[in-house]
Amino acid sequence: MPHHWMRHAACACIVLLALATLPATAKDAPEKSTLTMAVGGLPGLYYLPVLAAQQLGYFKDEGLDVTLEDFAGGSKALEAVVGGSADVGAGAYEHTLFMQAKGQRYRAFVLMGRAPQIVVAVTKGKAGSIKSLADFKGAKVGVSAPGSSTDLVLTVALRKAGVQRSDISAIGVGSGATVLSAVSNGQIDALSNVDPMMTKLQRAGEIKVLVDTRTVKGTQEVFGGTMPAATLYASEAFIQKNPRTTQALANAIVRADRWLQTVSDADLVKMVPKAYLLNDQALYVEAFHNVRDAYSPDGLMPSDGPATALRALSSFDTRLDAGKIDLNATYTNDFARKADAQAK
Template identity: 55%
Template structure:
């Protein structure tokens, strides 16, 4: 199987240069870093890859998977990847740190992160304040799952230091940590959340898979998964960025029309975490929280800034150019090119 993929990949790569030249791609071979590729949060990336949309645009991408979004971001900062498939709020944080990053195509309309408690270790849970002194599992410390925890804690009058944050990844390890009682609560995404719910190992506290609830939690539209990269990469490679955006917008539109059976056929078997029914439930829970067209909501950057500022006083006081953390110009062109996906 691997050899067949390798041969097919080699043939595709061999055919790329002339096609790429025709498209005027500055950098047809790129690396995208992602934190938890099996999650529905990143489903558009997987669909674009599996259905050959990136290749259709003349791209030869390597997608490298990390334990969480903060690790994927480190790969781009360190120069081992070109683009991050990750959470939108990192663009705000990076501008604050003096390393400007810009998001150019949206994958998620809402964060899709669920915070829930462990019924085994927190049978008497009543309010978020009960989490004081407890262990909370996140995909990776500093990732968007961690940001949501900090934000929900802040609204309940708790500081990030009032809890212990534990990195548990975004797959079977996260499920095992909850079931074994190693963590008292978890901030994670589907299919992990649906798997824990169905087995009775999770009591939901906050569910941002529901777009209206996400807007209530964050006080406005909170863009989630997106492709973002350092501003100089966009400046040097606008055609390459456009090609990536075209592929992602096509994937976004395909997902909105897809049924669970279509998704099961396309995603790798390992994504199902051993239970197709759970994966289907997770997809149906996530589908409406995914972007239909790759466009960022006008007030999304303000919402992300407020959420981060609520747990970082220095950032809250900063004067940032929020228009510089995203652009819709590539997604607009992609929608014009692929009006129906």
């Protein structure tokens, strides 16, 4: 065989080898395989599907290398996405409504939570004087970050009891161990926050629970419908430019959503990083069981979800004109539906 033929044959072999190592078909590969996701408090059970997708290698299986950037609350994570330091956000669906009201198009493309998982409670020391939400006037209330979902749930619940947001002082206390110190050093009278912290405080007898949206039933009592919670969202421009990347993210999250429906306590504890277990595996498992009902089983936005969220938000923020919001532009079920069909 002439020398140059051998060279061509060798080249062809190298090309074939390279193709063999690519995902099944190159055309299905994500447009952007390396990306950053901003998360509004990764240790919280609210974001467990993201944590599971990362720890169990589901993102990797989809050809993605995802860096999770953790923030004190959802509003801070949103700033990172809007500012461009993160490609995608993991946060509450309502961020997409707020952004549309500001003239910016963001869309939720896979659901992680169908209930906010947020608990409003009063500290043990104040339980005598603050017996119900109607007694919150003048109270110092700890939220993960002002403007985040913990603040929203608090505001909606208070308003139903005749108390305005301006009647209280909302103090950002994060959603990790910082919550415990805010309670123990008397910095706050009440709090609106997420698990596992709320189960830990409840178990220790440090708080009295007044509102509980960890279940679908408890959420309907507060909001009068299904209140969509944690989602993955991105700008409309990102989704249009990167449909395969968006699909890959949705595939990983739907797989994680499904895993959480049937996971054993032992497998859950094995997946969660030690630092998030608060040196108390039994507590973490108890908290997980308290919120398990809140996880979406299929990644799909419930039909009454967007309207329920808009109703709640326009009562939370008077600058939001419900009549001017196009709900269909704030979410899509296309990616989750396709991911769900593949997973079956």
